[in-house]
Structures are given as C-alpha cells and as structure tokens.
Amino acid sequence: MPRTARHDYAISLERAAHLFWEKGYHACSLKDLEATLDMRPGSIYAAFGSKEQLFEAALMTYYQQLVQGMEEVLEAHERVLEGLSAYLRRLATEATGSAGAQSAPVSACMMVKTLLEVTADTPGLSHTVNQLFDRIESDLTALLESAMDQGELPRGSDCARLARLWQAQIMALRTFAHREVDAASVEQLAEDMVVLLRSSSCREV
Amino acid sequence: MPRTARHDYAISLERAAHLFWEKGYHACSLKDLEATLDMRPGSIYAAFGSKEQLFEAALMTYYQQLVQGMEEVLEAHERVLEGLSAYLRRLATEATGSAGAQSAPVSACMMVKTLLEVTADTPGLSHTVNQLFDRIESDLTALLESAMDQGELPRGSDCARLARLWQAQIMALRTFAHREVDAASVEQLAEDMVVLLRSSSCREV
DNA sequence: ACTGGTTTTGAGCGATCACTCAAGTTATAA
DNA sequence: TTATAACTTGAGTGATCGCTCAAAACCAGT
Numbered sequence: 001m002p003r004t005a006r007h008d009y010a011i012s013l014e015r016a017a018h019l020f021w022e023k024g025y026h027a028c029s030l031k032d033l034e035a036t037l038d039m040r041p042g043s044i045y046a047a048f049g050s051k052e053q054l055f056e057a058a059l060m061t062y063y064q065q066l067v068q069g070m071e072e073v074l075e076a077h078e079r080v081l082e083g084l085s086a087y088l089r090r091l092a093t094e095a096t097g098s099a100g101a102q103s104a105p106v107s108a109c110m111m112v113k114t115l116l117e118v119t120a121d122t123p124g125l126s127h128t129v130n131q132l133f134d135r136i137e138s139d140l141t142a143l144l145e146s147a148m149d150q151g152e153l154p155r156g157s158d159c160a161r162l163a164r165l166w167q168a169q170i171m172a173l174r175t176f177a178h179r180e181v182d183a184a185s186v187e188q189l190a191e192d193m194v195v196l197l198r199s200s201s202c203r204e205v
Numbered sequence: 206m207p208r209t210a211r212h213d214y215a216i217s218l219e220r221a222a223h224l225f226w227e228k229g230y231h232a233c234s235l236k237d238l239e240a241t242l243d244m245r246p247g248s249i250y251a252a253f254g255s256k257e258q259l260f261e262a263a264l265m266t267y268y269q270q271l272v273q274g275m276e277e278v279l280e281a282h283e284r285v286l287e288g289l290s291a292y293l294r295r296l297a298t299e300a301t302g303s304a305g306a307q308s309a310p311v312s313a314c315m316m317v318k319t320l321l322e323v324t325a326d327t328p329g330l331s332h333t334v335n336q337l338f339d340r341i342e343s344d345l346t347a348l349l350e351s352a353m354d355q356g357e358l359p360r361g362s363d364c365a366r367l368a369r370l371w372q373a374q375i376m377a378l379r380t381f382a383h384r385e386v387d388a389a390s391v392e393q394l395a396e397d398m399v400v401l402l403r404s405s406s407c408r409e410v
Numbered sequence: 411a412c413t414g415g416t417t418t419t420g421a422g423c424g425a426t427c428a429c430t431c432a433a434g435t436t437a438t439a440a
Numbered sequence: 441t442t443a444t445a446a447c448t449t450g451a452g453t454g455a456t457c458g459c460t461c462a463a464a465a466c467c468a469g470t
Contacts, residue, residue: 117232117321165397168377173373179320189366189373200401
C-alpha cells in the first residue's frame with residue numbers, strides 16, 4: 001500500500017559522505033546536499049533527522065569503507081607488516097591520482113578532516129570521531145599483536161605504541177598529500193615511512 | 206589631527222588568530238570576532254577588509270610565531286638534529302598541557318587545520334596556506350643541508366626528502382594530540398618519532 | 411476506480427550570515 | 441576654541457542558514 005521510496009538509503013549516505021568529505025561539515029550546506037542527493041529538505045530530514053545526524057551517518061559509512069579497503073590490502077599479503085606497507089603505498093598512489101581512479105574527492109582522510117574541524121558546539125560529532133579513532137587504534141594494535149604472535153615482531157614489542165606510530169604515519173601521509181605537491185614527493189614520503197617503520201619494528205620500540 | 210586608534214593592529218591580529226585557530230574559518234562568525242576583538246563590524250572591516258582577509262592576516266601571524274618558536278628551540282641546541290628532536294618533544298608536552306602553560310587553544314596546528322578545511326570556494330586561502338607550507342619545507346630543507354655540511358648527516362643525503370619526513374612527523378604528532386588521548390601516548394609517540402628519524406638520518410635515505 | 415498509508419514536495423519559517431554606511435565620537439592642529 | 445581628519449558605532453542590508461509542515465504525488469490492495 002505504501003508509496004515506494006525513490007531513494008536508496010545506503011546510496012544517499014554514500015553520496016552525502018562524498019560531499020561532506022570534500023567540503024567539510026560547516027562549508028556543506030543543505031542546498032548542496034539537496035543537489036547531490038536529489039532530495040528536497042523534507043525528504044532529507046525525514047530520512048536522516050538533521051544535518052548533524054546525516055553527517056554522523058555519513059562518517060560511519062566512510063569509516064566502514066576505510067576499514068574495508070584496509071582489510072582488502074591486508075588480506076592480499078601474507079605478512080601483516082607487508083600488508084601495512086602496501087597500504088601506505090596504495091594511499092600514496094591513490095592520493096596522487098596515478099592509480100585506480102578511485103573516487104576520493106580529496107586525498108586527506110575524512111576522519112582527520114572531521115577531527116580537526118569539529119568544535120565544542122557539536123560535541124556529538126567530536127565524540128563520534130574520537131570513538132572511531134579509538135576503534136582503529138585498537139584494531140591496529142590487535143593486528144600488530146597477531147603479527148608478533150607470528151614472529152614478524154620481536155616478542156615484547158609494545159604493539160599499542162607501534163599502532164599509534166603507524167596511525168600517525170597514515171594520517172600524515174594523506175594530510176601531506178592534500179597539499180598542492182607533486183606526485184613523486186608523496187610516493188617518496190610513503191617509501192620513507194615504510195623504511196622507517198620497518199626498521200622500527202625490527203628493533204626495540 | 207586624527208583620532209588615536211583604540212586598538213593595536215598586531216594585538217587584534219593575534220587575538221583573531223587565536224579564535225580562528227580554535228574554531229576554524231567557517232565556524233568562526235563575525236559575531237565571535239566582534240566579541241573577541243571588542244570591535245564593532247565597521248571597525249573590523251575598516252581595519253582588515255573582510256573576514257577572508259582577516260583570516261589570511263591571522264594565519265600569517267600564526268606562521269610567524271610558529272617559525273619563531275621553532276627557531277628558539279633550534280638555537281638552544283648545538284646540533285640541528287638535536288634541536289629538531291627537542292622541538293618534537295616540546296610540541297608533545299605543549300599539546301598535553303603538561304608544560305609551560307602556552308596559550309594554544311587546541312593542540313593541532315592552525316596551518317594543518319586550514320589546509321584541510323579550505324575548499325575551492327576560497328582559493329585565496331588555499332593558495333596562502335600552500336605557500337606557507339612550501340616555505341616551511343624549503344626552510345627545513347636548508348636547515349638539514351646545513352646539518353649535512355656540519356657532518357650531522359651523511360654526505361649525499363636527500364635533504365628535501367628528509368625535510369618532508371620531518372614535516373610529516375610534526376603534522377602527525379599535533380594532529381594525533383588533537384584526539385582525546387592521554388598525555389603519555391602523545392609523549393611516547395614523539396619519542397618514537399625521534400628514534401625513527403634519528404635512525405633514518407644516519408642510514409641511507 | 412477507489413482508498414489508504416507513505417513518501418516527496420517546496421514555499422516559507424525565524425535566525426544568522428558577512429557586510430555597509432551614515433552618523434557620532436574623539437584627539438590633534440590651528 | 442574651533443575645525444578637521446581619523447576612528448568607532450550599530451542599526452540595518454540582502455542573502456543564506458538549517459529546518460518545518462501542510463499539501464501533493466504516488467503506489468498497493470481492494
């Protein structure tokens with residue numbers, strides 16, 4: 001009996017995530033969202049509640065795709081540390097656009113952009129993005145612990161500390177790539193980070 | 206004959222820089238600036254032209270203070286690499302608030318925040334922040350080259366590449382510190398970065 | 411065709427946005 | 441003291457902000 005919905009919830013979320021990713025929270029207006037989602041304000045609010053809730057849902061969507069992309073690279077490599085290195089390199093090539101034509105609107109990470117943009121007047125968003133970073137950090141820690149179990153890291157390595165170091169490199173690489181800088185610099189930077197992290201993983205941390 | 210100005214240009218700029226640093230460009234309204242500067246819109250526009258111009262001037266102020274702070278640390282150390290390491294550690298302690306009660310509104314770098322926030326609809330700001338990053342990068346490169354001349358780095362080191370690596374670590378440390386994370390993690394991260402960069406400076410890069 | 415539950419629409423709400431300008435205020439030079 | 445030039449004021453500009461809601465449009469079951 002009901003009228004069938006014209007829009008797919010997941011697809012709309014993905015489009016919204018793209019727009020928010022590119023423009024940020026404050027610079028993205030409802031007008032922009034209306035155009036991108038091809039929805040009128042009433043429909044948007046019926047589906048998502050508010051701009052802030054929509055952003056939060058979009059950020060979750062982004063996070064899931066981020067994790068998925070990371071897992072894909074990791075699964076393609078035997079050793080964990082090789083997988084992480086490959087992921088860093090892939091981020092570099094994706095950022096410079098010299099690869100796969102992935103649909104990233106900007107090379108910087110949406111989570112980092114959000115972390116740096118949101119202030120005290122949107123405590124919900126601040127809490128959400130902090131939670132997501134915590135999840136990534138603990139997942140990375142667990143991943144490195146499994147690597148240690150398989151002998152890739154010396155026993156007794158501080159995997160939480162190592163995880164933060166990896167996380168920092170990923171954040172830095174993508175932020176650096178956001179500058180108007182030539183592709184070679186970004187790829188060299190990724191390579192240098194890989195060398196650094198390899199040496200740090202094999203010695204005492 | 207003229208009426209004396211009630212406000213000092215430099216002080217107003219510094220206050221504006223602080224506010225913009227904390228809230229970002231878009232989330233900072235003229236109302237906020239009026240309150241912080243204790244100036245009415247007419248005075249603000251007479252003195253600075255527009256919100257965008259004011260932000261640009263505030264960013265320049267921030268940049269100058271950033272460079273000055275960096276030079277202070279560098280001059281306090283004999284060797285360049287020691288100075289840079291000390292600077293990283295100082296950023297960590299400043300970010301966690303466990304030190305000098307420096308008046309940073311947030312631990313993240315205003316230049317990085319700006320780099321990630323500004324979009325195509327403010328090309329002037331985008332150009333300015335990119336220029337500033339280029340200046341920092343070339344200054345860092347020159348600094349490392351002088352270190353190489355003094356034997357701190359092996360002859361033939363790619364100082365530009367090393368400079369980007371240092372820059373990335375600084376960006377990452379401060380961005381990481383922007384999370385709701387305990388002080389020990391930030392200081393450990395800085396320490397790990399120092400170890401990493403030391404080992405990378407002594408080997409082939 | 412009709413009905414009923416569901417979704418979409420878009421004009422328009424009050425609030426706030428960046429910004430302007432004519433009038434008022436103030437300190438100095440004459 | 442007065443005139444003048446510089447600075448400050450704040451009410452008010454049109455535009456845009458996030459958001460609401462009554463009405464229209466739609467599709468399924470009868």
